[in-house]
Amino acid sequence: MSSTAKKIIVIGAGVAGLLAAVTAAHEGAKVSLFEKMPKVGLKMGITGKGRCNITNAAPIMDFIAKTPGNGRFLYSAYEKFDNEDLLDLFHSWGLSTKVERGGRVFPESDDAQEVRHLFMKKLRDEKVDLHLEEPVKKILIREGKISGVMTGKRSYEADAVILTTGGASYPRTGSTGDGYRMAKEMGHKVTTIRPALIPLVCKEDYCKELQGISLKNVTLSVDGGGRRKAEEFGEMLFTHFGISGPIVLSLSDKVSLWLSQGHSVKGSIDLKPALTQEVLDKRVLRDLEKYQKRQMAGALQDLMLHRMIDVVLNLAGISRNLPVSELKKADRVKLVQTLKALPLTITGTQPIEEAIVTAGGISVKEVNPSTMESKIVQNLYLAGEVLDIHAFTGGYNLQAAFSTGHLAAISALRSEHA
The missing domain is CATH 1.10.8.50 (Helicase, Ruva Protein; domain 3)
Structure with missing residues (x-):
């Protein structure tokens, strides 16, 4: 890897963060992935009742219709990386999948841990610098642009940051709303948080x-x-x-x-x-x-x-x-x-902690749908459930996270901001 490679920090090793980190590293960036939990992809490991409902086989327009929470915001993300692209990628990694009732797509093994382990392998293969049990406390900004992050240990420089900390449901997996706090500190609006799919x-x-x-x-x-x-x-x-x-x-x-x-x-x-x-x-x-x-x-x-x-x-x-x-x-x-x-x-x-998905989040009005870049802070990208996006069950929420994570990574890598 070139010493001039772009430094990208991804905050949160969930669905969106994992694909963002792997994608950016594969395309040549120097990627650091920060996760406050001892393992990556914990929420992914319990989705689909432990089977991981990766995506849906429906036409992509159905995804928009099945996303009552700002589905139209996802047009560009799906145009650049849709369910077929995701499955092609997983199949190239050696994952076998199957389609069940309602178009739901699962690993053939019916084991969400297989997907988690695949991502762990790809993180190693792509030489992503993984920081487990090191929560990011603050995103650093200089003159309206991202300059790095600060954890409880030290500060790290970055050319771009991708925020993928998830929502406020299933806090035992690490989704405790940290991203909302960091976004507010940078001037972003966070819409009312409430449970969905509950x-x-x-x-x-x-x-x-x-x-x-x-x-x-x-x-x-x-x-x-x-x-x-x-x-x-x-x-x-x-x-x-x-x-x-x-x-x-x-x-x-x-x-x-x-x-x-x-x-x-x-x-x-x-x-x-x-x-x-x-x-x-x-x-x-x-x-x-x-x-x-x-x-x-x-x-x-x-x-x-x-x-x-x-x-x-x-x-x-x-x-x-x-x-x-x-x-x-x-x-x-x-x-x-x-x-x-x-x-x-x-x-x-039931309490939001038991919701499958969080409704509300960082306002999509303050995010460029074509790049996932913040309209408030240059070189800050946002993806996954931390955004005010939510869909019905059936693989639609995971696809939204994968697609926005992928788009954020590609955009951060190719950005020409100084």
């Missing part, structure tokens, strides 16, 4: 009664303040505090936003979304005729999970011991309505 807390006691029950092919609808509405179809789960599962996580970004704005949020679960209320009523009538000699609790066994029967009857105001023959039409109508709209009062989210 389980929801509900007021109703029945959620605790049903904890552990997974519902498939149901529709969850949410309503914020009576004016904002959203719904998702698929799978969800009852927990001791409320609800979780894929469709809950998908809706949680909107719910988190509405709650942060002071709106009350109501929810309802349609247990039979494939049936209209009229068709469901006929189905219920058939079951009641079939079990006409039983009590109500025993007459609904074909219609729903056994553990849900008492909850549904209670919400409908019907005694479980009521003989089927004594059920009035008005009560049957109420039963059908309850099956089509199991009520929920959503009072909050």
Whole structure:
């Protein structure tokens, strides 16, 4: 490596930081990577339930649509390095991948640690100077330009700095919001931090009664303040505090936003979304005729999970011991309505520390989308979850981090700033 090689410091060895460091070093820069934890890629190691949902096989325009948090900001990053480029790179490193339901891409081994170890190998191969357990305390600026960083040990000079410290979720992996503090110190605006992709807390006691029950092919609808509405179809789960599962996580970004704005949020679960209320009523009538000699609790066994029967009857105001023959039409109508709209009062989210993704972050209005360079400090580049960018589950968040990290590295290397 030439002694005149550009010195680039990357802060944070997560998804964006690892690819930024490897990319810049491969292209000829002298790279130092600082990570406050004892290992690199800790959050990567737990993504996709420990399997690492690397990216998605969807067309790149779908990525923008699946990124409610400033998706359009990512056009340039995806244009320069998209999901196909990422997979080509991983395959060239020897990683075998597979595509699963919903276009989700995983390592064939189903082991996120394989991806971590690949990056560790590439850091060694590219001679990246890795500083573990050495958190950066301050980014140094001279005359509006990056001059280096200061850690608890000493200061280091740099021609450019790439800030990739992640969000505020999963603090045990190192994401504790350090990047927000450093960005503010340099004059950047940090938008309100809140959890996204997070389980929801509900007021109703029945959620605790049903904890552990997974519902498939149901529709969850949410309503914020009576004016904002959203719904998702698929799978969800009852927990001791409320609800979780894929469709809950998908809706949680909107719910988190509405709650942060002071709106009350109501929810309802349609247990039979494939049936209209009229068709469901006929189905219920058939079951009641079939079990006409039983009590109500025993007459609904074909219609729903056994553990849900008492909850549904209670919400409908019907005694479980009521003989089927004594059920009035008005009560049957109420039963059908309850099956089509199991009520929920959503009072909050789980703590941000448990969020899969952080919503909010360094304002993208202060970052050049074509280069990831700060508009406030010359030779400062920002990438990954530290930015105000967030997407749905399915590999979209990791791709955003990889793409912005790659673009930041290439831009820092090729910058002609003095």
